[in-house]
Amino acid sequence: MVNLESFCYNHLMKKDTREALLDSAFNTFYKHGFQGANIATILNDVGINKGSMYHFFKSKKALGLAVIEERIERNLVNKYAPIKSVEELFDVLCSAPKTLSYGCPLNKMSQEMIYIDTDFQKLLSTTYGKFETLVQIILERDGVENSELKAKQIIATYEGALMIYHLNRQEEEFVQVLRELEQNIFKVVD
Amino acid sequence: MVNLESFCYNHLMKKDTREALLDSAFNTFYKHGFQGANIATILNDVGINKGSMYHFFKSKKALGLAVIEERIERNLVNKYAPIKSVEELFDVLCSAPKTLSYGCPLNKMSQEMIYIDTDFQKLLSTTYGKFETLVQIILERDGVENSELKAKQIIATYEGALMIYHLNRQEEEFVQVLRELEQNIFKVVD
DNA sequence: TTTTCACTTGACTAAAAGGTCAAGGAAGGA
DNA sequence: TCCTTCCTTGACCTTTTAGTCAAGTGAAAA
Numbered sequence: 001m002v003n004l005e006s007f008c009y010n011h012l013m014k015k016d017t018r019e020a021l022l023d024s025a026f027n028t029f030y031k032h033g034f035q036g037a038n039i040a041t042i043l044n045d046v047g048i049n050k051g052s053m054y055h056f057f058k059s060k061k062a063l064g065l066a067v068i069e070e071r072i073e074r075n076l077v078n079k080y081a082p083i084k085s086v087e088e089l090f091d092v093l094c095s096a097p098k099t100l101s102y103g104c105p106l107n108k109m110s111q112e113m114i115y116i117d118t119d120f121q122k123l124l125s126t127t128y129g130k131f132e133t134l135v136q137i138i139l140e141r142d143g144v145e146n147s148e149l150k151a152k153q154i155i156a157t158y159e160g161a162l163m164i165y166h167l168n169r170q171e172e173e174f175v176q177v178l179r180e181l182e183q184n185i186f187k188v189v190d
Numbered sequence: 191m192v193n194l195e196s197f198c199y200n201h202l203m204k205k206d207t208r209e210a211l212l213d214s215a216f217n218t219f220y221k222h223g224f225q226g227a228n229i230a231t232i233l234n235d236v237g238i239n240k241g242s243m244y245h246f247f248k249s250k251k252a253l254g255l256a257v258i259e260e261r262i263e264r265n266l267v268n269k270y271a272p273i274k275s276v277e278e279l280f281d282v283l284c285s286a287p288k289t290l291s292y293g294c295p296l297n298k299m300s301q302e303m304i305y306i307d308t309d310f311q312k313l314l315s316t317t318y319g320k321f322e323t324l325v326q327i328i329l330e331r332d333g334v335e336n337s338e339l340k341a342k343q344i345i346a347t348y349e350g351a352l353m354i355y356h357l358n359r360q361e362e363e364f365v366q367v368l369r370e371l372e373q374n375i376f377k378v379v380d
Numbered sequence: 381t382t383t384t385c386a387c388t389t390g391a392c393t394a395a396a397a398g399g400t401c402a403a404g405g406a407a408g409g410a
Numbered sequence: 411t412c413c414t415t416c417c418t419t420g421a422c423c424t425t426t427t428a429g430t431c432a433a434g435t436g437a438a439a440a
Contacts, residue, residue, distance in 0.1 A: 017417080033302050035226035039398065050399075052418050060398065102305050107353055111298045112223050114356060115291075125357045152367050156350030163297055163349055164342060166304060167315045177342050184374040207387080229428065240429075242388050250428065382440085389434075397426070404419075410412085 018056045020046045025063050026071040030105050033112050034064050034120075064113075065123055072105050073127050080134040086142045089135070090182045093158050097171045100162065106131065107159050131155065150185055157181045208246045210236045215253050216261040220295050223302050224254050224310075254303075255313055262295050263317050270324040276332045279325070280372045283348050287361045290352065296321065297349050321345065340375055347371045 024045040028037045039060055043053060057063040083089050102108065106127060113120035132151050139147040157177065165174040214235040218227045229250055233243060247253040273279050292298065296317060303310035322341050329337040347367065355364040 031305060033223065033225060033306075035223060036302070036306065038396085040396085049419055051401080051420080054399070055417060103301055108301045110353060110357055111293055111301045112226070115221060116223075116226065121357075128354065128357045149366060149370065152351070152354060152363060153347070153370060156354055156367050157343070157347045158350065159353055160346030160349035160351075161342070163300060164318065164346055167300055167311075167318045173342060176339060177346050180339065180343060228426085230426090239389055241390080241431080244429070245387060248429095384437100384439080386437090387435085389432105391431095393428105393430075395427085395429100398424090400423075401421090402419105404417105406417085407415090409414085 017046070017048060017052060021048075021053060021056060021063070022067060022070055026067050026105070029064065029067055029109070031102050034060075034109065035112065035116075061117070061119070065119060068109065068120075068123050068127055072109065073130060076106070076127070076131050076134065080131070080138070083138050084141070086139060086144060086182075086186070089138050089154075090178060093154070094175045094178050096158070096162055097165050097174055103166050104159055104162055107163070144186075153185065154181065207236070207238060207242060211238075211243055211246060211253070212257060212260055216257045216295070219254065219257055220298070221292050224250075224299065225302065225306075229253075251307070251309070255309060258299065258310070258313050258317055262299065263320060266296070266317070266321050266324065270321070270328070273328050274331070276329060276334065276372075276376070279328050279344075280368060283344070284365045284368050286348070286352055287355050287364055293356050294349055294352055297353070334376075343375065344371065 021042065024042045025037075028042050028045070032038070039050075039053070043050060053063070057066060079092065080089075083092060096104075106124065109120070110124045110128070114124060115121070132148075132155060135154060136147045136151040139150055144150060161174050161177045164177075165171065211232065214232045215227075218232050218235070222228070229240075229243070233240060243253070247256060269282065270279075273282060286294075296314065299310070300314045300318070304314060305311070322338075322345060325344060326337045326341040329340055334340060351364050351367045354367075355361065
């Protein structure tokens with residue numbers, strides 16, 4: 001018995017065209033920025049034609065918004081939801097230089113788009129809120145007080161340090177700044 | 191006696207065309223990003239023609255690099271060089287939401303360009319280094335120990351918090367995160 | 381007065397970009 | 411077997427964009 005879906009004419013399983021499009025668009029936007037990205041590049045990468053993309057997304061903008069909702073946000077949840085302790089959180093944060101080749105996707109997209117398009121602004125703002133909540137939950141589960149402010153502190157330092165890392169490529173500095181924060185926040189003043 | 195320079199045919203003092211171009215380019219790149227920015231917009235804003243711009247800058251890229259060197263960097267020096275104490279430093283940092291309409295120009299340009307063009311990358315990296323030095327000097331003059339790490343901490347938190355501010359537009363949160371850092375860094379553990 | 385140089389004009393080019401569309405293929409239900 | 415729906419093709423359109431260039435202007439030096 002043959003899986004019919006695997007015999008699609010463009011060697012892609014039908015339902016996967018949209019997904020492949022989102023994957024490639026995410027990568028392309030991540031590296032080149034939304035405005036700098038070229039639709040032809042994405043299409044070429046996926047191996048499909050224009051009309052096929054415009055069947056799923058009515059415009060480049062729609063594709064961009066979908067990338068935020070279905071990739072950037074999903075990646076954040078996949079990464080932060082399973083974290084069980086503050087210690088583990090900082091370990092994950094410290095690993096960012098190894099996994100995030102071009103900086104923080106959310107930060108990058110935000111810097112570029114929030115003052116250019118209000119739909120992007122709204123969606124990015126919402127997505128950031130979810131990120132903050134994910135971090136806050138980790139802190140609260142570990143009994144940390146004042147979790148909202150501390151979540152903001154952690155994310156702010158992380159985002160800024162990651163930017164500096166991408167300018168200097170000094171991983172040690174990046175880790176040092178985060179570890180310092182970890183100690184400062186959770187040090188007990190006797 | 192009339193100032194001859196003020197009788198230029200395009201109602202601009204000659205020497206000022208380049209400067210006006212840099213001003214407008216800075217603003218346009220700041221809001222729209224380098225790639226998203228449109229040269230025609232800048233020319234229209236300044237009130238000159240293409241050839242005039244290409245007389246001073248051989249390409250859009252050259253204009254972009256000049257904006258970094260002659261505006262972004264200059265603004266940083268103008269802003270941070272006169273600061274005389276750590277206290278004053280934090281006051282200036284806290285005022286960012288009032289002065290930086292579209293985020294940190296250096297951060298924004300960096301996020302967009304460092305992985306797209308190595309000339310931008312080098313220049314932005316150098317410029318960031320100068321920023322860090324400016325902050326470090328303030329700390330050292332105030333007798334703060336471990337000034338290099340602390341400068342990085344301050345800048346990282348500031349940059350990240352500023353990004354969050356631009357997503358949420360909650361100025362209080364922004365100030366709170368920075369004030370918290372100020373206390374944490376300089377609190378004496380008895 | 382003449383020459384020179386820095387700067388400006390504005391039309392032009394070529395390429396790239398996002399987006400459209402009519403036609404066609406595959407699969408599945410009737 | 412036929413019809414409908416979903417998806418794909420690839421050529422085409424339109425607009426935008428960075429960049430070019432020959433010709434011209436005015437100020438200042440010679």
